[in-house]
Amino acid sequence: MKIRIAQFGLGPIGVECVRLAAEKSWAELVGGVDIDPQKIGRPLGDIAGIALPETARVHGSFEELLRVARPDVVLHTAVSRFSQVVPHLEPIVRAGISVVSSCEELLFPQLKNAAAAKMFDELCRKHNARVLGTGVNPGFVMDTLGICLTGVCRAVEKIEITRVVNASLRRLPLQKKIGSGLTPDEFRALFLQGKMGHVGLVESLALVAHGLGWQIGQITETCEPVIASHDIQTKFLTVLKGLTCGIHHRAEASVDAKSITLDLQMYLDAENPCDAVKIVADPPVDFVIRGGVHGDRATVAVLINAVPLLLKAQPGLRLMTDLPVLRAS
Amino acid sequence: MKIRIAQFGLGPIGVECVRLAAEKSWAELVGGVDIDPQKIGRPLGDIAGIALPETARVHGSFEELLRVARPDVVLHTAVSRFSQVVPHLEPIVRAGISVVSSCEELLFPQLKNAAAAKMFDELCRKHNARVLGTGVNPGFVMDTLGICLTGVCRAVEKIEITRVVNASLRRLPLQKKIGSGLTPDEFRALFLQGKMGHVGLVESLALVAHGLGWQIGQITETCEPVIASHDIQTKFLTVLKGLTCGIHHRAEASVDAKSITLDLQMYLDAENPCDAVKIVADPPVDFVIRGGVHGDRATVAVLINAVPLLLKAQPGLRLMTDLPVLRAS
Numbered sequence: 001m002k003i004r005i006a007q008f009g010l011g012p013i014g015v016e017c018v019r020l021a022a023e024k025s026w027a028e029l030v031g032g033v034d035i036d037p038q039k040i041g042r043p044l045g046d047i048a049g050i051a052l053p054e055t056a057r058v059h060g061s062f063e064e065l066l067r068v069a070r071p072d073v074v075l076h077t078a079v080s081r082f083s084q085v086v087p088h089l090e091p092i093v094r095a096g097i098s099v100v101s102s103c104e105e106l107l108f109p110q111l112k113n114a115a116a117a118k119m120f121d122e123l124c125r126k127h128n129a130r131v132l133g134t135g136v137n138p139g140f141v142m143d144t145l146g147i148c149l150t151g152v153c154r155a156v157e158k159i160e161i162t163r164v165v166n167a168s169l170r171r172l173p174l175q176k177k178i179g180s181g182l183t184p185d186e187f188r189a190l191f192l193q194g195k196m197g198h199v200g201l202v203e204s205l206a207l208v209a210h211g212l213g214w215q216i217g218q219i220t221e222t223c224e225p226v227i228a229s230h231d232i233q234t235k236f237l238t239v240l241k242g243l244t245c246g247i248h249h250r251a252e253a254s255v256d257a258k259s260i261t262l263d264l265q266m267y268l269d270a271e272n273p274c275d276a277v278k279i280v281a282d283p284p285v286d287f288v289i290r291g292g293v294h295g296d297r298a299t300v301a302v303l304i305n306a307v308p309l310l311l312k313a314q315p316g317l318r319l320m321t322d323l324p325v326l327r328a329s
Numbered sequence: 330m331k332i333r334i335a336q337f338g339l340g341p342i343g344v345e346c347v348r349l350a351a352e353k354s355w356a357e358l359v360g361g362v363d364i365d366p367q368k369i370g371r372p373l374g375d376i377a378g379i380a381l382p383e384t385a386r387v388h389g390s391f392e393e394l395l396r397v398a399r400p401d402v403v404l405h406t407a408v409s410r411f412s413q414v415v416p417h418l419e420p421i422v423r424a425g426i427s428v429v430s431s432c433e434e435l436l437f438p439q440l441k442n443a444a445a446a447k448m449f450d451e452l453c454r455k456h457n458a459r460v461l462g463t464g465v466n467p468g469f470v471m472d473t474l475g476i477c478l479t480g481v482c483r484a485v486e487k488i489e490i491t492r493v494v495n496a497s498l499r500r501l502p503l504q505k506k507i508g509s510g511l512t513p514d515e516f517r518a519l520f521l522q523g524k525m526g527h528v529g530l531v532e533s534l535a536l537v538a539h540g541l542g543w544q545i546g547q548i549t550e551t552c553e554p555v556i557a558s559h560d561i562q563t564k565f566l567t568v569l570k571g572l573t574c575g576i577h578h579r580a581e582a583s584v585d586a587k588s589i590t591l592d593l594q595m596y597l598d599a600e601n602p603c604d605a606v607k608i609v610a611d612p613p614v615d616f617v618i619r620g621g622v623h624g625d626r627a628t629v630a631v632l633i634n635a636v637p638l639l640l641k642a643q644p645g646l647r648l649m650t651d652l653p654v655l656r657a658s
Contacts, residue, residue, distance in 0.1 A: 020483055136481055144654060148477050149618075151634050151655025152465055152627035154349055211656045281657070283623035283630075287616065289478075294612035298481035301612075305480050325473060325654050326480025327540045328610070 002028040003307060006071035008088065009078035010034040010047055010058065012171065013102060016300040017075045018048040024329065026308065030069040032058040062091050073307055076101035080199045082109040086120060089131060093123055098130040100306050102299060104200030106133025107143070108319065111206040121317035132310050132318045136298035137163060138200035138207070141275040141289070142262050144320040147211035153281035156212060160261045160278045161204075165292060166270040167246055172236040174295070178266050179225055180237055182244040187225035197223040198249045198264050205251045205262050211321045216253040216260065223249040226267040234268055246270070305329045331357040332636060335400035337417065338407030339363040339376055339387065341500065342431060345629040346404045347377040353658065355637065359398040361387040391420050402636055405430035409528045411438040415449060418460060422452055427459040429635050431628060433529030435462025436472070437648065440535040450646035461639045461647045465627035466492060467529035467536070470604040470618070471591050473649045476540035482610035485541060489590045489607045490533075494621060495599040496575055501565040503624070507595050508554055509566055511573040516554035526552040527578045527593050534580045534591050540650045545582040545589065552578040555596040563597055575599070634658045 005027050007018050014032075021027045029052055032044045040060045045052030059065040062074070074092050079085050082105040089099055109117035124131050133139070146161045167175055179187045179196055190196035202219050209216040225244040232239045239245045246267020253260050273292040279285040309323045320326075334356050336347050343361075350356045358381055361373045369389045374381030388394040391403070403421050408414050411434040418428055438446035453460050462468070475490045496504055508516045508525055519525035531548050538545040554573040561568045568574045575596020582589050602621040608614040638652045649655075 023484065140481055145477070147656045148474070148654045150657035152469055152622050152630050153657045154626065154630045154633075155352065156657045211654075213658070283626045284620075285618060285622065286620060287618040290615040290617070291613075293481050293614065297483065297612045301481050301483045304483075320654070321656070322653055324651060325477045325540075325649070327476045327650070328479035328482045328485045329542070 002026055003073060003311065004028050004030045004071045005307070006031045006033065006065055006069065006074045007044070008033040008062065008074050008076040010036070010039055011077065013296065013300060014075070014077040015048050016296070017077060017303055018044060019050055020300050020304050021075070022048070022050050022052060024304065026329065029056050030071050031056045031065045033062050033065055034058055035060065066095055071097055073098045073100060073311060075303055076103065077303070080104045082106055082113045082116065086116065090123070093127050093129040093131065096127045096129055098310060099132070100303050100310055101131070101133050102135045102303060103133050104138050105203055106131070107138040107200055108203040108206045108210065109133070109317070111203055117317060124316045128315045130310050130313050130315055130318055132306055132320070132323070134302055134306050134320055136293055136295055136302050138204040139302055139320060140298070140326070141293050142201070142264065143204040143207040144326065146277045147208055147321060148325070149277055149285050149287060150212060150279055150281065152285060153279060153283065156279060156281040157257065158259050158280035159208060160263070162263045162274070162276045163265070163292065164270055164273045165266040165295060166273040167266050168234045168268045170295060175234060175236055175268065178246045179244040180239050180246065180268060182225070184225045184227060184244060187244045191223045197247060198266070201249055201251045201262055201264055205253055205260055207319065207321065208260050209253065210319070214255045214258060216255045219251050219253045221249070221251045223247055226265065228268070232268045239268060301328070302326065331355055332402060332640065333357050333359045333400045334636070335360050335362065335394055335398065335403045336373070337362040337391065337403050337405040339365070339368055340406065342625065342629060343406040344377050345625070346406060346632055347373060348379055349629050349633050350404070351377070351379050351381060353633065355658065358385050359400050360385045360394045362391050362394055363387055364389065395424055400426055402427045402429060402640060404632055405432065406632070409433045411435055411442045411445065415445065419452070422456050422458040422460065425456045425458055427639060428461070429632050429639055430460070430462050431464045431632060432462050433464070433467055434532055435460070436467040436529055437532040437535045437539065438462070438646070440532055446646060453645045457644045459639050459642050459644055459647055461635055461649070461652070463631055463635050463649055465622055465624055465631050467533040468649060469627070469631055469655065470622050471530070471593065472533040472536040473655065475537055475606045476650060477654070478606055478614050478616055479541060479608055479610070481614060482608055482612065485587065485608060485610045487588050487609035488537060489592070491592045491603070491605040492594070492621065493599055493602045494595040494624060495602040496595050497563045497597045499624060504563060504565055504597065507575045508573040509575070509597060510568050511554070513554045513556060513573060516573045520552045526576060527595070530578055530580045530591055530593055534582055534589055536648060536650065537589050538582065539648070543584045543587060545584050548580050548582045550578070550580045552576055555594065557597070561597045568597060630657070631655065
């Protein structure tokens with residue numbers, strides 16, 4: 001029995017999800033959902049540029065898709081905030097269908113939306129649906145992987161997770177999202193308005209704390225622009241020396257003498273991109289993924305790889321710490 | 330409600346388990362089991378050099394312990410082979426009590442003892458007991474960790490896991506176990522007799538294959554002595570130039586064009602100890618733990634950290650790939 005998948009959101013990540021799911025012997029694509037009138041009604045295979053059964057089409061809403069197809073799971077790649085994702089997911093959950101979503105705040109919605117997350121969890125349980133927020137970041141390199149490595153430790157004092165991304169190798173939307181070309185003052189003003197910085201960083205930190213069973217206090221966040229030390233030319237844009245070429249976003253929290261620090265640097269022409277974790281513990285753990293994990297390619301992989309694991313989990317709003325260890329599927 | 334723990338086997342690793350469990354707020358030690366007449370009848374706290382309730386004593390068998398205490402889980406650190414562990418665990422499982430064991434072959438007993446493993450799994454289910462074989466190696470650095478890292482990959486072509494251990498920093502039993510001081514010919518003869526090499530390496534490989542859903546063929550194994558290039562003096566022994574100072578044990582298997590390679594080097598004065606995982610995939614992963622993970626310290630941590638996760642799992646003979654992601658507890 002194959003797992004029937006529908007894709008909700010057909011931007012670049014959604015399209016890549018369709019392509020990867022189509023390669024999996026255990027998966028069957030039954031349709032897509034998008035609000036773009038240019039896409040509605042067309043075969044999903046056309047949108048993704050692959051061969052799929054003609055019956056798998058793009059619909060304007062989940063309800064319309066449900067009239068002609070019943071997926072086991074919906075891959076959702078459309079929004080970043082929990083308040084945005086709930087209206088998308090409610091009808092899916094009420095149909096008893098599970099969801100793997102790239103919504104960053106859904107990684108640990110308990111952090112900013114405790115009451116709403118609890119209600120949503122109850123809705124999932126009532127309708128026998130499983131919902132998971134994941135991806136590579138948030139979802140893996142700055143949270144789940146660090147948690148996993150503490151498994152060899154007798155007691156953890158401190159965990160420091162660092163990710164350095166060379167944004168020059170990424171898509172235009174990411175190059176814009178990190179503030180490329182803004183003056184430092186424009187950047188800082190946008191951060192204060194909640195319009196700059198990496199959505200999901202504090203959720204990653206909260207998931208690490210949850211995994212370790214630590215009752216952390218306030219999370220402190222800083223987000224500074226990385227300033228171009230020379231004129232930078234990417235495939236998509238140019239940033240002059242002195243302007244913003246990326247972000248340096250940090251989040252920290254502590255409990256007693258123990259602390260968690262997440263340090264994310266995403267900027268153009270970053271040298272030595274990597275994912276690194278230092279765990280001060282007995283024994284200590286000091287690891288690095290040389291070159292780092294590619295954001296978009298890996299996010300799609302994590303979303304797809306989580307599907308079979310999620311479907312075997314208990315109904316409810318699930319966390320990465322609830323699932324069996326992730327693996328290529 | 331604390332988790333009641335009994336310790337089966339009071340060698341150095343067992344004693345360290347007792348000490349670490351005593352530090353955990355969620356654990357309560359109720360007694361120990363050992364065959365050493367010098368230990369039987371004594372308070373467990375005396376053996377471990379820590380303060381424990383007088384009621385927690387060492388018994389000559391599990392049956393005797395069960396007369397006075399009912400643990401929720403038994404930590405078992407006594408033998409390496411599945412055929413040896415089953416007689417130890419049967420009475421425990423029949424009492425409906427779960428087990429976390431360092432028995433190397435128990436990591437994936439399906440490999441060499443498929444029929445017996447199936448029967449044992451059924452026995453566990455019947456009596457509502459959960460049994461897990463784990464540790465740092467096998468159990469984490471050369472199997473679970475590599476599996477976890479494939480989670481960011483779209484498709485895996487090859488996985489190469491390397492562990493280099495500086496045996497000079499380890500206990501005398503390990504320095505002896507790796508053949509220190511043997512002539513190369515003596516070493517090779519012992520390997521052919523199954524008396525040399527790292528027990529659990531092929532089980533690690535089989536677990537990786539299982540995690541990835543790969544139906545591998547024959548596992549090929551080589552185990553060569555590492556030859557001392559100079560006279561080596563450790564805290565415990567001396568190895569003259571030209572004699573064996575450690576092992577280089579490899580296991581490989583493939584399916585179609587895909588392959589898994591495990592490469593373990595444990596020798597005296599090893600330079601650059603590390604745990605490394607290279608995954609040839611899209612995206613690729615090049616992971617290294619600088620300095621490596623300390624064997625004995627981490628094995629005890631993994632055994633203890635697995636306890637709360639195992640008790641929430643389904644009854645049966647469980648694998649590391651069945652459990653939620655490991656974490657410090």
